[in-house]
Amino acid sequence: MGGFGGGPMHGVMPGEKPKDFKGALKKLLAYLGNYRVALIVVIVFAIASTVFSILGPKFLGEATTELFNGIMGQIAGTSNGVDFSKIGSILLFLIALYAASALFQFIQGFVMTNVSNKVSYRLRKELDAKIMHLPFSYYDKVATGDVMSRITNDVDSINQSLNQSVTQIITSITSLIGILVMMLSISWVMTLIALVTLPLSAIVVSMIVKRSQRHFVDQQKYLGEVNGTVEETFSAHTVIKAFNGEQTALSQFEQGNSSLYNAAWRSGFLSGLMMPIMNLIGNLGYVICCVVGGYLAINGNITVGNIQAFIQYLRNFQQPIVQVAQISNVLQQTMAAAERVFTFLEEEEEVAEPSEADRVSTECIEGSVAFNAVSFGYSPDTKIINDFTASVKPGQKVAIVGHTGAGKTTIVKLLMRFYDVSGGSIELDGHDIRSFARDDLRSIFGMVLQETWLYKASIAENIRYGKLDASDEEVREAARIAQADHFIQTLPDGYQMVLNEEASNVSLGQKQLLTIARAILHDPKILILDEATSSVDTRTELLIQKAMDNLMAGRTSFIIAHRLSTIRNADIILVMDKGDIVEQGTHSQLLELNGFYASLYKSQFEDAA
16 A cells, blocks of 8 residues: 655745635635525624624713712712712613623624534545545645645634634624724714824834735745754754764754744734834824813813723724734635635546446456556656557466566556556456446455555554454454564564554564555455565565465466566566566566566676675
8 A cells, every 4th residue: 555745734824815815715605605594693793792892881981970970069069979879770781781792702703613613624524535536646746745734724724714704804894883983973073083093003004014924924934944954854863973964954954943033033023013003103092082082071072981981992993903904914814725725626536437337347357457558648748658568367477577667567557547548448357447436446456565554553453454344363364374473473462553653663574564464355356566575584575475476376466576586487577668568478488588588687686696
């Protein structure tokens, strides 16, 4: 089984903008369309919560006015003092108002969290399904880390934005309008003074955001470089020590770390300036409004409580403006993430499966294989296989040999329909392999690759991957045939020992034995061995060869090998060079030809000597 390759985690950088904002937004809204009722509830409750919160300072101002008038009246002798019952009623109503606002805020937050998580769940589910339906050619041109980043980073970005930004947009806009209305209802003169500071605030915010954004982007870039340097240094620690490269590694890290420090310092400094400057501008307006409010109060044009309420509104007025500015940037990043996700979901999938009526069953397959003038290239401009023609009878052992890059492994990939041929056809028992469902076709094959793939689970579960319903005894029998039972018994916990994520707690040779045991348990009709014994010692290789001879008896088998001594008993040896079969026959026949194969065979023994 093949493994997933490593790659950097890319994701969306801060400040990255989508190429098609409207298109990405439209597609995201289509996903949200399934939750219309919930979104209406969110909008209604968010507005209600904000409105109740906005009304609070007005009623608090009334309580202050009532207290002020009572005290002043008592001093002047025009009243009996403060009416605490009326103030108490106002305060109780105010508490109820704030409680209702908090309740509505909790409800809309709970509903929106549920919606955002459901959208994220659906996106991840569709992305995972998409991975299974994309052709192998897609992964030839895209880094694995980039695909992983779309499932993790980009979907998380969408989730967080939906969870926070949607309600924040509603509350910010409602707050902005509501506070402005309340301020106008108190004093249009003071409101006009407050609005004069807005353009100045907007200019400052835009200047700071514009300058700091570049440094935030640099910070993310340098952070990725530093992480890559650290990862590379640890993974190649032995090589660095062996070649005395410590100073070079330290120098490389110091260079990246210094760049990261400078970018982080500048971005942090500039973004840190925003609130102090905004507060300074706000305080200037605050002082002016206090002076004007005092003057209006002396003239009897405004009450003391309304001055207090206005000051509270003025304090809160700039907050939604800053939030909207921040949200606009977050939305750009969110749409960029959504665009990456939807682009992946819209990638062209594998050629459609044949319909049920046209589909050929694999139940009675005997194992004859025919390659008819097969041609193939991983890209349209480059051909790897030119005119491959060969016929294999059921039960034959076929060896494919040749120099590196001759096209040996490519033939196997075409046989299992990891890729479809560019020209010609491959037939299985006289049926074009494209007439089989891919799952049915691949169930016929058992595959052991040079690159092993094991996952984090017990040894027994890794072997059982070849046959999920296999009993413990069947697992042990497959291990015995693969010559793996002995070393498994010597491990801590034996068959129940859990392999770590990279299966580094067993040796390369032991990994290969486990994958061979998995293929034996699968009991395939056609066996494919791609350098299956390359990671084991000579003694173990001989034991495996014996087990493989027993396993291949009566089965069509394809063996890709560089060590020609291991395929001398093959029924047919296909000798490949530059995508074509240059010779074919048995081992003895090809040696008698004294051609390409004979040259390869003799060179290996000369090298060994």
